[in-house]
Amino acid sequence: MTESDAGSDSPAMPDLPPSLTLRSAKQYKALGDPLRVRILELIQHQPRTAKQLADLLERPPGTIGHQLRVLEAAGLAQVVARRLVKGIVAKYYARTAHIFLVETPEELSAERTPGDIRLQRARDELAESLAALGSDAYFGYEGSPEFFHVRLDPERARAYRDRLSALTTDLLQEAADPKGTVFAVSVAFFIAPPSMQVTAERAQVADQPDSE
Helix, strand or coil, X not given: CCEEECCCCCCCCCCCCCEEEECCHHHHHHCCCHHHHHHHHHCCCCCECXXXXXXXXXXXXXXXXXXXXXXXXXXXXXXXXXXXXXXXXXXXXXXXCCEEEECCCHHHCCXXXXXXXXXXXXXXXXXXXXXXXXXHHHCCCCCCCXXXXXXXXXXXXXXXXXXXXXXXXXXXXCCCCCCCCCCCCCCCCCCCXXXXXXXXXXXXXXXXXXXX
């Protein structure tokens, strides 16, 4: 950590571990608040102070300061630099890893999962980007983001799941370009709800010819 005058450039982003596995109820609960999730997103690629985050999120600095302390206590955020601002030391925060892998504590498994919150945040962030950038937000991607269903043997499904996991791992291990553009990636691979499943009874009815 460094301490210097406010006139200096913003502190450099430290090299973060690609991932951190979270196992405690305290960490899980820290990720269960949408505001804290948003804060973690905003300090993933650039260290920021509570005041800077408050301006971006249009929230009182005291509220953001409290949330940062919660994240710091859970091991999800850290102070990476200090700067003197009008005689007051401003703390710059960054995440403790690029991505958090969650192993849900059994006693909390019935609560809304961080995965649910991340998918909701991905939807909200896409809407925000589209409002600001229009179709350019897709960066040349043809059409809208894909959402579809496929019927696969479980072994083939596991193979595609592993390929998607490997691709996201490659992305997370890419060296950050200080002058680069931040891109958002959302990946979900899950079993479709029961209403989408084809039971043996439904399949038998579908195979029957239409009556005259």
